[in-house]
Amino acid sequence: MSESGDDAPRRDDAGVVTWQLGRRPRGRWRVAARCRYGFPQAIETEPVLPGGEPFPTLYYLTCPYLVEAASAAESEGELARFDARASTDAAFAARMREAHEEVVSRRAAAARGSDPCGGVGAAGQRDPLATKCLHARIATALAGIGDPVGEAMIERVGAACGDARCDGRSHDGR
DSSP states (O other), X not given: OOTTSOOSXXXXXXXXXXXXXXXXXXXXXXXXXXXXXXXXXXXXXXXXXXXXXXXXXXXXXXXXXHHHHHHHHHHTTHHHHHHHHHHXXXXXXXXXXXXXXXHHHHHHHHHTTOOTTTTOOGGGOSSTTOOSOHHHHHHHHHTTOOOHHHHHHHHHHOSSOSSOGGGGOOOSOO
């Protein structure tokens, strides 16, 4: 659930997400979470694109602030720290497994019976204890799944920017 509590589609969601990503999102999607300013933060993309191509990432981070924070944390070695924690902290690992199973379950429901990537969790990973992409982990947590990696990152950097940067986006069609 989004921070704003309102996941209903809005007229300009497609334009905002296109601006956030710098391209149109692939396939059919919906807003999975919104920031406190009402802008999309994460989207849910159907597991199979219209042309039949599998799409292994169910939740995709769109918020420019959080994308930047996730990229910075990855470049600072945060993935390895989360991997180490998963191998030494049983409670943390158990929460990662629970989050993985919830993503698998939601993927199956979204695929309506046809998911060539069935069994994958956040970021299309088969290993529930792997943390190859902080962006997907944050998006998963924003979508309401108790992903401990995503939750830890949100706690670390905050759930939203402080300047409503998506409100000042250009309307040049990007």
